[in-house]
Amino acid sequence: MPSAWAFLSRRHGRIRADWTDWVTYAYLMLGVLVMLLPVLWVVLSSFKSEGNLLEFPPTVLPETIESVKVEGYNRPLALFRVKRDDGSEVLMAQVRRVGIRAQMVDPANPGAGRVVVPVERATALRKVHVSTENYSKLLATASGRIGSSVYNTVFITVVATLITLVMNSMAAFALSKYRFRGSNVALLAILATLMIPATVVLVPIYLIVSELGLNNSLWGVILPGLSTPTGVFLLRQYMLTIPDELLEAARMDHASEWRIYWRVVLPLATPALAVVAIFSIMSRWNDFLLPLIVLSRPEVHTLQIALAGFTDENGIQYGMLLAMTTLTALPLALGFIFLQRYITTGIASTGIK
Amino acid sequence: MSGGTQRVPRWIPWAFLAPNLAIIALFSLAPVAINVLYSVTGSDNLYPSERPFVGLDNYRTLLDCESYLDPSSCSRDLFWRALGNALVFVPTQVLAMIGVALLTAVALNRDIRARGFFRGVFFFPVMLSPVVVAMTWVWLLQRDGAVNGILGSLGFLKVSWLADPTRAFRWSVFVTVWAHMGFYMVILLAGLQSIPADLYEAAKMDRASPWRVFTRITLPLLKPVLLVVFILATIRSVQTFDEIYILTGGGPGSATKMMVHYIYETGFAVQPRNYGLAAAASLLLGAVLLLFTALQMRLARGGRDA
Numbered sequence: 223m224p225s226a227w228a229f230l231s232r233r234h235g236r237i238r239a240d241w242t243d244w245v246t247y248a249y250l251m252l253g254v255l256v257m258l259l260p261v262l263w264v265v266l267s268s269f270k271s272e273g274n275l276l277e278f279p280p281t282v283l284p285e286t287i288e289s290v291k292v293e294g295y296n297r298p299l300a301l302f303r304v305k306r307d308d309g310s311e312v313l314m315a316q317v318r319r320v321g322i323r324a325q326m327v328d329p330a331n332p333g334a335g336r337v338v339v340p341v342e343r344a345t346a347l348r349k350v351h352v353s354t355e356n357y358s359k360l361l362a363t364a365s366g367r368i369g370s371s372v373y374n375t376v377f378i379t380v381v382a383t384l385i386t387l388v389m390n391s392m393a394a395f396a397l398s399k400y401r402f403r404g405s406n407v408a409l410l411a412i413l414a415t416l417m418i419p420a421t422v423v424l425v426p427i428y429l430i431v432s433e434l435g436l437n438n439s440l441w442g443v444i445l446p447g448l449s450t451p452t453g454v455f456l457l458r459q460y461m462l463t464i465p466d467e468l469l470e471a472a473r474m475d476h477a478s479e480w481r482i483y484w485r486v487v488l489p490l491a492t493p494a495l496a497v498v499a500i501f502s503i504m505s506r507w508n509d510f511l512l513p514l515i516v517l518s519r520p521e522v523h524t525l526q527i528a529l530a531g532f533t534d535e536n537g538i539q540y541g542m543l544l545a546m547t548t549l550t551a552l553p554l555a556l557g558f559i560f561l562q563r564y565i566t567t568g569i570a571s572t573g574i575k
Numbered sequence: 576m577s578g579g580t581q582r583v584p585r586w587i588p589w590a591f592l593a594p595n596l597a598i599i600a601l602f603s604l605a606p607v608a609i610n611v612l613y614s615v616t617g618s619d620n621l622y623p624s625e626r627p628f629v630g631l632d633n634y635r636t637l638l639d640c641e642s643y644l645d646p647s648s649c650s651r652d653l654f655w656r657a658l659g660n661a662l663v664f665v666p667t668q669v670l671a672m673i674g675v676a677l678l679t680a681v682a683l684n685r686d687i688r689a690r691g692f693f694r695g696v697f698f699f700p701v702m703l704s705p706v707v708v709a710m711t712w713v714w715l716l717q718r719d720g721a722v723n724g725i726l727g728s729l730g731f732l733k734v735s736w737l738a739d740p741t742r743a744f745r746w747s748v749f750v751t752v753w754a755h756m757g758f759y760m761v762i763l764l765a766g767l768q769s770i771p772a773d774l775y776e777a778a779k780m781d782r783a784s785p786w787r788v789f790t791r792i793t794l795p796l797l798k799p800v801l802l803v804v805f806i807l808a809t810i811r812s813v814q815t816f817d818e819i820y821i822l823t824g825g826g827p828g829s830a831t832k833m834m835v836h837y838i839y840e841t842g843f844a845v846q847p848r849n850y851g852l853a854a855a856a857s858l859l860l861g862a863v864l865l866l867f868t869a870l871q872m873r874l875a876r877g878g879r880d881a
Contacts, residue, residue, distance in 0.1 A: 242785055246682045250693050253679065257696050257753070261703075263721050264711050278733075279724040389594045396591035400583065408592055415603040417868075421814045421835045422861040425613055425842050425854050426606035429621055446602040449595045479587050508704035510817045511835075515843050526706045530821055540717075543710060551707045558702045562695050565702075569758060570765030 261551070268544035271353040275540055286351035290315055290329045302326065302344040313347070314339065356545035363542070370521055371528040374440055375507060378524065382444045383502040387495055389448055394457030394491075395483045399469060409458070416451045420512065428515055442516040443509070443524075453498040456568075460494035461487060497568040500561055507554060525550050613854035619847040626851070633855035654856060656829040657837040664748065664833070665812045672752045672759060672808050673801070679756070680763035681793070694764070698757035705817030708754040712822055713737075716746060737823050740830035747819045747831045754818060755811070759804045766800030767793065802871065809867050813860065834860050 267275065270284040289298035292315050299315035304326065306312060314326035317336060324344060325336045360368060397409050420427070427446050436442030464487060472482045488495070513524045523531070529550050532543040558565065609623060614633050616626035641648035646655035679697050683690055700708060715721045716736040723733045737743045770793065778788045794801075816835035819825065825832035838860070842853030 243685070243687070246685055246687060249678070249682050250687070254693070254696050257700060260711050260715055260753075261700075264714055267714065276719065278719040279727050280719070280721055389598070392591040393595035396588040400588040402585065402588045405588065408596065412595065412599060415599055417865070418603050418607060418861075419810070419814055419864065421816065421838070422857045422864070423603070423606035423610055424838060424857060425850050426609035427602060428843070429609060429623070430601060430605065432621060445598065449598040449603075454595065479583060479591075483591065504702060508706075510705055511839070515839070526704050529706045529710065532710075538713070538717075540714065544714060547707050547710045547714075551703050554702045554704075555699070558695075558699055562691070562698070566694065566698060566761045567765075569761045 264544055265548050267540075268356055268548045269352045269354070270541075271351070271355055272541055274351075274353070275544075281348075283350050284352050285348045286353070288347040288349050292327060292329050293332045295327075295332075299327070299329070301329070301347040302339075303347055304339050305343045314344070316344070356541040357549075360542045360545045360549075367520060367523075367528065368546075371523050371525050374517075374522055375525040378440050378443055378509075378513075379503055379506040381440075382448065382506050383499055385444070386448055386450060386453065386502045387499055390450060390453040390498060391457050391488060391491060391495065392483065393449075393454050394461055395487055397454070398458045398461035398464075399466070399487065409454075412449065412454050413451050415449070420446070424511070424515065427512070431516055436516070438517055438519045438522050440517075440522060443513050446512060447505070447509075450498070450502065453502070456498060457491060457494050460491055464490050497564055500557075500564055501568060503557075504554065504565075610854045610858055613850050614858055615851075617851050619849065621848075621850065629851070633851040634859075636852060637855055637859070651852070653829055653832060653840075654837055657832045657834050660744075660830070660832055661813060661834055664744070664815070665809060668748050668751055668812050668815070669805065669808045671748060672756055672812075673804060675752060676756050676759035676763055676804070677801075679760045680767055681789070683760070683764055684767040694761075697760055700754045701757045703754065705754070706821055708750065709818045709821035712746070712750045712753075738827055740827055743823045743827060743831050747823060750822055751812075751815055751818055755808075759808060762804055762807075763797070763800060766797050770796045806868055806871050809871065810864055813864055813867065834863075 266282075266284065267280075270281075271286055273287075274281060274285055288301045290301055292299050295317065299317060302314050302316055302324075303311050304314045313329065314337070315329045317325045317327055319325075319341065322341045324339050324341055326339050326344070327336055328334055393408075393412065397405055431437060431442040431446065434442070434445075436445065468486055468490075469482055472486050477485070508526065509524070510526045510530070513527050514530075517523055517527060525546075529543075529546050532539060532546065612623045613626075615628060615630060616623060617629040617632065618626050620626050637651050637654055639650040640646075640655065646652045646659060649655045683694055683697075687693070703711075717723075718733055718735055722736065727733065734742070736746055774792050774796075775788065778792060783791070814835055815833050816839070819831050819833055820836055820839075823831045825836050834856070838853045838857050841849050841856065
């Protein structure tokens with residue numbers, strides 16, 4: 223113990239931690255509980271069977287009541303530990319329960335007949351049981367639906383991100399590598415769109431999307447968000463650091479301007495492109511309001527819309543909801559583990575999301 | 576830039592800019608103009624050319640109230656309730672958000688172990704979609720949920736957390752802070768890390784108390800970053816929609832209805848769709864957002880002069 227204490231309280235340059243360090247760690251540990259537990263709870267719950275989900279108080283781990291096959295009964299019977307009058311305990315299988323009484327048989331000796339047991343004397347024999355029924359039910363009942371919403375979301379995310387990268391880097395290339403009249407105005411116009419939140423222009427965007435015939439089309443969701451002002455800005459700032467001599471050298475070799483952009487500047491801007499890509503993927507995958515108004519037909523629903531749909535019709539089906547929540551969050555959670563550094567530096571330097 | 580660029584035809588940069596500018600014109604600039612058009616025309620027709628001109632009727636309808644202190648006396652009481660909710664929600668949420676984000680950033684800026692892990696833990700909800708966040712808390716807060724389970728084991732009775740107006744409102748604040756705090760924390764942490772370490776060394780030599788160091792060194796030097804964070808948080812707080820829409824559906828009653836929720840309902844969810852009223856409401860929302868930004872800029876400048 224003393225060595226563990228010394229290890230935990232060891233500090234750079236100082237021998238011992240003072241009270242402020244303990245307050246800091248206490249706060250951080252509390253934070254870990256508050257931030258992490260809710261999500262862990264959802265993932266754990268998604269592996270619970272339907273009966274287990276309805277239990278209160280909820281069990282920490284997915285559990286099920288142990289059951290046995292008893293001679294003379296078709297379905298497996300639930301096992302209970304029953305307290306006898308003398309205090310000893312015996313294992314019984316429950317045949318049926320009526321009110322506060324349960325009919326039970328001895329699983330080892332079913333021929334002895336049924337015994338009536340008061341419910342408060344019996345405790346169910348439980349075991350940890352990871353159930354995948356929520357996931358299989360989700361895939362079975364909504365088979366076409368879930369497949370198409372995964373496809374729609376992936377399509378929107380991938381296509382929109384690719385176009386965003388090309389379009390925004392083209393604009394950034396023009397704004398960083400050419401000196402021309404109107405360049406400042408163009409940059410300002412692009413940045414000024416930051417002041418126009420999508421929520422404010424919801425109705426006109428719906429009109430324009432409808433006019434283009436893109437209502438209920440995935441392109442109706444892809445097009446409006448293609449130009450991201452912060453993306454253009456980030457790429458432009460990065461491209462300013464690429465030496466112009468490289469471009470001049472390419473021009474000497476009679477490379478076209480497009481070729482210079484595509485073959486010289488773009489490859490050199492990969493780190494900035496990576497940041498823009500991550501943020502585009504994140505916002506597209508999680509987008510809710512625009513798909514909600516543009517995509518009303520079930521076959522074009524995205525994952526987020528399908529997930530949100532679990533709450534309205536006939537109350538909430540928690541089992542499938544939990545499985546779907548876990549599946550929807552999974553790709554980004556995995557991505558985050560690998561890309562944390564990029565994401566946090568990206569936010570810190572531009573304030574984009 | 577060297578003389579070589581002179582050989583490049585003038586239209587080249589514009590060709591590179593064209594796709595971007597086209598999208599911006601179509602989906603950012605035109606919508607602002609069309610929004611104004613919608614707000615001064617009536618009927619449930621989507622096409623502006625087929626909508627009768629009604630002047631400022633939509634604004635009049637929105638602002639028509641017998642008493643501005645009593646939303647139920649207004650012809651569009653939900654708009655006023657949403658506005659009233661925002662007046663409480665925005666300051667509460669922004670202060671809580673920045674308070675917790677700053678506290679966490681300061682804690683993470685100390686010489687601690689496993690900083691990357693802790694930072695990741697506080698940040699990761701930012702990556703989750705609003706729907707996932709809301710569903711997580713719907714599951715935790717339901718009557719037979721984990722929150723009641725924990726309270727039950729401590730001897731408390733079950734509570735319907737989202738069926739009571741006050742509780743639903745507080746949970747709305749909590750859940751949105753839980754989900755977005757990490758975003759502001761990361762910005763503040765970067766700001767903290769840019770404060771020169773020798774200032775803290777000097778303070779330590781002078782045996783300044785931690786509180787004094789925080790108020791005399793950290794806060795003043797963090798002010799520009801704090802301002803950015805305040806503006807971002809306020810603008811986003813005013814536009815809060817997704818999480819609360821799913822968490823409470825704006826209810827119970829209209830206790831957690833937000834401005835964007837009102838716009839969505841008026842323009843899209845409730846038949847007949849009233850585009851004019853929705854556009855008028857969103858222009859008012861836009862005005863509020865501009866006001867907030869201008870006010871905060873002003874406050875910041877005032878603070879610097881003093």
